[in-house]
Amino acid sequence: MTRTITVGVLALQGGVVEHINLLRKASTHINSSESLQFEFLQVRTTTELGECDALIIPGGESTTMAIVARRLGLLDPLREFVKVQHKPVWGTCAGLVMLAEQAAATKQGGQELVGGLDVRVLRNRYGTQMQSFVAGLDLEFLGRGEVPFKAVFIRAPIVEEIIAEGSSSQGIENGVERAARVEVLGVYRGQGQQQVEGGENGEKGDIVAVRQGNVFGTSFHPELTDDVRIHVWWLRQVVDATWHGKLVAANGS
């Protein structure tokens, strides 16, 4: 029996096809003993969101995305998708901003967020486009001894602080399950910029990849490279969560 997992990319604005192209490529790397198919979908409506088992919020302008999502009535369905249904979500750059519970250096009057990650992001951490850059990152979650991942940072946000956990109510409603911790999965050290506290062992650097339960966020743009490793890793997480029952257990316990 063939099982289909539908992965959406929020297509309000930004680097949408880049993610879909890399997801397609990544899906050929997923070996499964059981027969498994992926479907990739551009999501612009609540109906399309409802068809998805998992979602990517791509890079773009987070202020624009928030305004457009509000006008399309998508903000609450997105919050439901992330925080109530706990379906796997990955945000890159602007997508990370959208998935944060708090954001600093936003436009006057602030901006609306979806939330899900108990972190405060700092928008445009490195400055304007002149300070955008590419840097090799050692990402242990891809496996030890892997070559560095060429991370593309474009007017990138970082995770400035992990805030009091639990406000995004990861876990189930009646509080039976404890809130999932925010895990730091990537730290950028370098360029002599202001260093912030981060990492498991008090390493210094800017936090540029985090995960909390089924919510994953990166400051940088894997979709602007040909490197499929993070997409492959994330699709495996999606398979685990949607197919092998992790999600079901969380909801049913």
Add this chain to the structure above:
Amino acid sequence: MAVNLHASTNGANGTANDDFTVKAGLAQMLKGGVIMDVTSAAEARIAEEAGAVAVMALERIPSDIRKMGGVARMSNPKMIQEIQAAVTIPVMAKARIGHVVECQILEALDVDYIDESEVLTPADDKYHVQKSDFKIPFVCGCRNLGEALRRIKEGAAMIRTKGEAGTGDIVEAVKHIRTVNAEIAQAKAALAADGDLGIAALAREIGCDAALLKQTAELGRLPVVNFAAGGVATPADAALMMHLGCDGVFVGSGIFKDAETPEHAARRARAIVKATTQYTDKKALIEASIEHGEAMKGISNAGLKPEEKMAGRGW
């Protein structure tokens, strides 16, 4: 979209491809969005609140440049700085064609993108700026595929149609995107029929780099993001350009020209964003057209004398 051009295209050192990935990458993040011309911090805020993905800071919108005549130059840096301080979305600014020093000034101002633009009076009648020499990315206008690829060869990381700025008449922008699309189809056919020889012959004919033309034929589209510009005045105009395959829309005079109040400009701005992001949704287009209200009066392109046209500037 593949944006890795040959290293020889952009700079000479080993990180040239990374530099270009970063330059073209910002344009990729603007796709599906609207970039609005603004002349003050207050207008920039209206654009940001309406959902613009970026603003273009300039002293006068193109329709006023057209009306006032004289020499149009880079904007006053003070005005650009005020706009940069007012918004968190990317800020672009225009330099005259071939004016290397205006580009250096804009780069030092830390703007996010430079538009080497025919809307300003050209400074060099022979050369465009060698854009790969700069760290800051550039967007340039085009009327056809050859012109687009000549600009990309010089280092442009984003392309837009020239259209006919400041007229509110969409006909030239439509002509330019149709020409680009037709020539891409021609390049694909040449590659399929005659391989590299077919590409070389077409590259000679339209005056562009053969390697870039081949890459375009293989991709079936320009190797960088391509926006519409020059004459977009209504939500339907913006949606038309998206329908014709543009990746996003620049709106020059269409937001603030002849707007009765700042609130009217804000409604127009919101309406054009809505029409661009939902260009296939007819109900949304009706709503956007109603919200937009009266459009700028405009000037028919057919009534312009050749010397009054901006699109003919550059080559």
